[in-house]
Amino acid sequence: MGRVGNTLPVVEVRGVTLQYKTSDRLITATYRVDFNVLRSDRFVLLGPSGCGKSTLLKAIGGYMRPTEGSIHVNGRDVTRPGPDRMMVFQEFDQLLPWKTVLQNVMFPLVTSGKFEWAAAREKALGLIAKVNLAKFADSYPHTLSGGMKQRVAIARGMAMEPDVLLMDEPFAALDALTRGRMQDELLALWDEIKFTVIFVTHSIPEAVKIGNRILLLTPHPGQVKAEINSVPRGKSETTASVELGQKIHAMLFADAIEDTRHD
């Protein structure tokens, strides 16, 4: 995979409209969304439930095609899921229960043909150590806590060195204390590796803390409300971040809150 200069976007989303069918209706999840993700961005998709942010992430992952518009990753049109866009899901069951932690992290490395077995093992062990799970490399997922499972999923995603890491509310199902620690760990990893990540969340404080660039989406269907810069890295506990949070809150809830039903 050729290196792309800093000026070219890693992910380019152009006028993307996404629609999906439930059993009795056709739902427009997002309408003509545009944005660019640059190298080493921590790009956050933020919006209330039903703004289509998860659907948008799935489209970048290649799980669905846009009805209108285009998605490019490093210049290539996204047509199907692939290991150049590793996903971290919200669900704890995203690890394969029949594989140990080490095997789970190694599996995509070997299957995709990117690494030989020995190199994959070394790479996987390195990342497992980075997420502080070295002691659990040979454990099966069902013996781990929710936070540990999510750390394995993050290690698995990063071991592949994808063009972009796609994270779909990865900390949403964790308790508040664990969530805070996981956010700190993710940022520490970013400081070290400077990976490119698209991070979906519905929590304003999480968006302000994790992101360097935040895309605000309106609900039902999701349209771009604003694309703003977050506070600089390391200033997430300051008044600037509180003010930014209030500004985002005001923007998202400027319109009367509709009680939208979604599934």
Add this chain to the structure above:
Amino acid sequence: MTDVTLRPEIYREPMSQEKFGIVEKPLTLFERLYNQNWLRKLFMLIVIAVCWETYARWLDNELLVPTFSATVRALVHGIASGVILTRAALSIKVLLMGFSAGVFIAAVLTFLAINTRLGNDFLETMTAMFNPLPAIALLPLALIWFGLGTGSLVFVLIHSVLWAVALNTHAGFRSVSTTHRMVGQNYGLRGIHFVMKILIPAAFPSILAGLKIGWAFAWRTLIAAELVFGTTSGQGGLGWYIFEAKNLLDIPEVFAGLLSIILIGLFIENVVFRLIEARTIGRWGMQN
């Protein structure tokens, strides 16, 4: 005043451990033995054997109910002379042929069913039709088609295994979670690789349940079919052994045959499958 009542705060010092009567104490030997599943069951079996022996002695009619000891003697003699072992080996050989053929056909049908809508309809219709049909009911037809011999037995065995395994495997594949599917697709797995590396292990609890049911059906069907005829001229499995012994009015041998059928069944169901379970879904935390 506020609308809550003000109360003093409470602080306490937890008692030290020595002040408790018992914090941890090992159970008595009897309690620990009584907690052993196998020991309780063994005790039950001994009671049953004693009842059997007493009743048979009291009845004193070996043609109706031989004593437990006579049955054990017949069994030991049968094993020592090698008759029961060769008969059992014959039965198991035929069983494995039918079982593996059935599993293979089930695998092909299920693969088609998850990949094409037509294959799905075919499998659903066929399992709905044939699953309720006892395999042994097909034996007369099998005898006309394949004649007396292994062919007929394998045919009814395939029938008894195929639908149970296909039904369970298919249901298992369909219940694989969306997340696991998405993870597999994320790795770029497609077609047969996706089936082998994601669907089969993810659906393994259902598949194993199907194999167990298939095995149980097949074992019962085989013995029943063997009661009708031997596998090849003069040579037959355990079912045939029982039939022959009954014709010779050697009832302890009939009982010995029944006992060996039970023992083999228990061994496969409680040792072989239990071991596979422990090594796979037990270790993976997928056992429900």
